Amino acid sequence: MRNSWIIAMRELRERLGSRSFILMAILGPLVVLTLTYLIFQFGGKDQQKWQVLIVDPANVMEQKIMANEDPNITYSFATNYIELEQFAKEKRFADFDAMVEINEKILSNKTSFLFYREKPSFTMSVNIRYQVERRLEEVLAKQFTELSVADFRKIKQPLNFAFRNVYDPEDVKSDLAGWVGLFFGAVIFVFIFLFGMTILRSVSREKTNRVVEILLATVKPRSLMLGKILGIGISAFLQAFLWCLIIGLGLYFMRETIFVDIYDASNQAAGQVSDYNQFVELVFERVQFGVMIFYFSLFFACGYLFYGAFFAALGAVSGSESDGQQFLIPLILLLCFALYAGYFVLENPDSPWATFLMYFPFTAPVVAMVKLSLGFAEGNAYQLFVSLFLLLASSIGVIAIAARLFKNGLLQFGHTLRFKNIILWLKIK
Structure with a gap:
C-alpha cells in the first residue's frame, strides 16, 4: 500500500x-x-396565463393564496369535493387550466397534486408550487408553532408537489427538484x-x-x-x-x-x-x-x-x-x-x-x-x-x-x- x-x-x-x-x-x-x-434573470420572462382551481374541502388555506397577486395566475377556490373525472369532462370547469388538490392531511404529509390540461412551462410550475407552499407555511406557522413565518421557513420541509395530466393521472410527471x-x-x-x-x-x-x-x-x-x-x-x-x-x-x-x-x-x-x-x-x-x-x-x-x-x-x-x-x-x-x-x-x-x-x-x-x-x-x-x-x-x-x-x-x-x-x-x- x-x-x-x-x-x-x-x-x-x-x-x-x-x-x-x-x-x-x-x-x-x-x-x-x-x-x-x-x-434567474431571464428564465421567468415567457409567461403563460393560467386559471387555477384550488379544491380545498377542509378550508385549510382559508381561500387565500399570497399577499401579492400574480398577474399570470388567477386562483379560484372550491370548498366541496370535485372528482378528477368531473374536472376533466364537465363544461363548468372548462375554463380552468389546472386543479390543485388540497386534502385535509396536507399539513402532516406535505403532499399535494396539480392536475393540468396542458403541461405547464417551467416558470409556471415553479410559480404555482411557490405560491401554494408559501401559503401553507403561513398556515403551519400559525397553527402549530409560535414562530414567525420567516423563522418557520428556516426549518420547514419542502412540499411534495406532484404534477399530473388530468387526462392521464397515472402518468406522474417529474418533480422540479x-x-x-x-x-x-x-x-x-x-x-x-x-x-x-x-x-x-x-x-x-x-x-x-x-x-x-x-x-x-x-x-x-x-x-x-x-x-x-x-x-x-x-x-x-x-x-x-x-x-x-x-x-x-x-x-x-x-x-x-x-x-x-x-x-x-x-x-x-x-x-x-x-x-x-x-x-x-x-x-x-x-x-x-x-x-x-x-x-x-x-x-x-x-x-x-x-x-x-x-x-x-x-x-x-x-x-x-x-x-x-x-x-x-x-x-x-x-x-x-x-x-x-x-x-x-x-x-x-x-x-x-x-x-x-x-x-x-x-x-x-x-x-x-x-x-x-x-x-x-x-x-x-x-x-x-x-x-x-x-x-x-x-x-x-x-x-x-x-x-x-x-x-x-x-x-x-x-x-x-x-x-x-x-x-x-x-x-x-
Missing part, C-alpha cells in the same frame, strides 16, 4: 501542476454560475469521464514509452494501478471541491447582492418581486445542499472507483494509445445510458425500472441522486444505502478483475487488442 500511495502522490502532483487542471477548476464553475444567472438531482448526477459522470480518460491516457502513455517497465521493477502491477486510480481520483475530488466552493460563493454573492429582493418582506407585500425570484427561491430554499453534497461525495467516490478500474484496465491491455478506441466506445455509451437512466427515473420515479436502475452499478450514481432529490416514500429511504453498498461492492469486484487484466496486459506490446486477448488474460492468475 505504501508503494500505491507514492504512485498516487506522483500522479497528484502531475495533475495539480497542469494548466488544464487550473483552467477547469476556475472556468468550469464560472460557466455554471453564468448559466444560473441567466436562468428532481432536476437538481439530475444535475448532480450529470456532474458525477462528467468528472468520471474526464478523469477516467486521464487514467487511460496516463497508463497508455507510460506503456508506449516503456516507462512502465522501469516502474514494474520496483512496484507490483496492482499497486501501480491502485496508485494511478487513487492519485487521479484525489485530483478529481479537489477539482470537485473547488467547483463546490466557487459555485457556493457565487450563489451566496447573488443572493446577498443581485437577487436580494425575494428576502425583503416589504417588496413581497407590495408585489414587487420579479418573475425570476421563484427560481432563486427554488435554488436557495428548496435544495438541501448539505445532504445533496454529502451523498454526492459518496456516490462520486464509489462511481469513480467503479468506472476508473475499467479505464485503467483498458489502458493496460491496449497495444497502443489508439488501439483501445474500439473498446472505449461501449464505455462511453454506458456513461450516456446512465445519464438517460437518470432522466427516465425523473419522469417515472415510481416504476419498477427506477428501483432496478438505482441498484444497477452502471447507473446508480445518477439515479440515486435523482431519487434523493425527489424524496423517498416513508420507509423506503433504505434503498439509498442499499444502492451505495451495491455500488461499493461492485467497485471492489471490478477493481479485482481490472487488476488481473492490468497485470497480464501491461507488458504486452505490438498487438491488436481483441476480445479473445481479454478473456485469455482474465484466465491467467
Whole structure:
C-alpha cells in the first residue's frame, strides 16, 4: 500500500501542476454560475396565463393564496369535493387550466397534486408550487408553532408537489427538484469521464514509452494501478471541491447582492418581486445542499472507483494509445445510458425500472441522486444505502478483475487488442 500511495502522490502532483487542471477548476464553475444567472434573470420572462382551481374541502388555506397577486395566475377556490373525472369532462370547469388538490392531511404529509390540461412551462410550475407552499407555511406557522413565518421557513420541509395530466393521472410527471438531482448526477459522470480518460491516457502513455517497465521493477502491477486510480481520483475530488466552493460563493454573492429582493418582506407585500425570484427561491430554499453534497461525495467516490478500474484496465491491455478506441466506445455509451437512466427515473420515479436502475452499478450514481432529490416514500429511504453498498461492492469486484487484466496486459506490446486477448488474460492468475 505504501508503494500505491507514492504512485498516487506522483500522479497528484502531475495533475495539480497542469494548466488544464487550473483552467477547469476556475472556468468550469464560472460557466455554471453564468448559466444560473441567466436562468434567474431571464428564465421567468415567457409567461403563460393560467386559471387555477384550488379544491380545498377542509378550508385549510382559508381561500387565500399570497399577499401579492400574480398577474399570470388567477386562483379560484372550491370548498366541496370535485372528482378528477368531473374536472376533466364537465363544461363548468372548462375554463380552468389546472386543479390543485388540497386534502385535509396536507399539513402532516406535505403532499399535494396539480392536475393540468396542458403541461405547464417551467416558470409556471415553479410559480404555482411557490405560491401554494408559501401559503401553507403561513398556515403551519400559525397553527402549530409560535414562530414567525420567516423563522418557520428556516426549518420547514419542502412540499411534495406532484404534477399530473388530468387526462392521464397515472402518468406522474417529474418533480422540479428532481432536476437538481439530475444535475448532480450529470456532474458525477462528467468528472468520471474526464478523469477516467486521464487514467487511460496516463497508463497508455507510460506503456508506449516503456516507462512502465522501469516502474514494474520496483512496484507490483496492482499497486501501480491502485496508485494511478487513487492519485487521479484525489485530483478529481479537489477539482470537485473547488467547483463546490466557487459555485457556493457565487450563489451566496447573488443572493446577498443581485437577487436580494425575494428576502425583503416589504417588496413581497407590495408585489414587487420579479418573475425570476421563484427560481432563486427554488435554488436557495428548496435544495438541501448539505445532504445533496454529502451523498454526492459518496456516490462520486464509489462511481469513480467503479468506472476508473475499467479505464485503467483498458489502458493496460491496449497495444497502443489508439488501439483501445474500439473498446472505449461501449464505455462511453454506458456513461450516456446512465445519464438517460437518470432522466427516465425523473419522469417515472415510481416504476419498477427506477428501483432496478438505482441498484444497477452502471447507473446508480445518477439515479440515486435523482431519487434523493425527489424524496423517498416513508420507509423506503433504505434503498439509498442499499444502492451505495451495491455500488461499493461492485467497485471492489471490478477493481479485482481490472487488476488481473492490468497485470497480464501491461507488458504486452505490438498487438491488436481483441476480445479473445481479454478473456485469455482474465484466465491467467
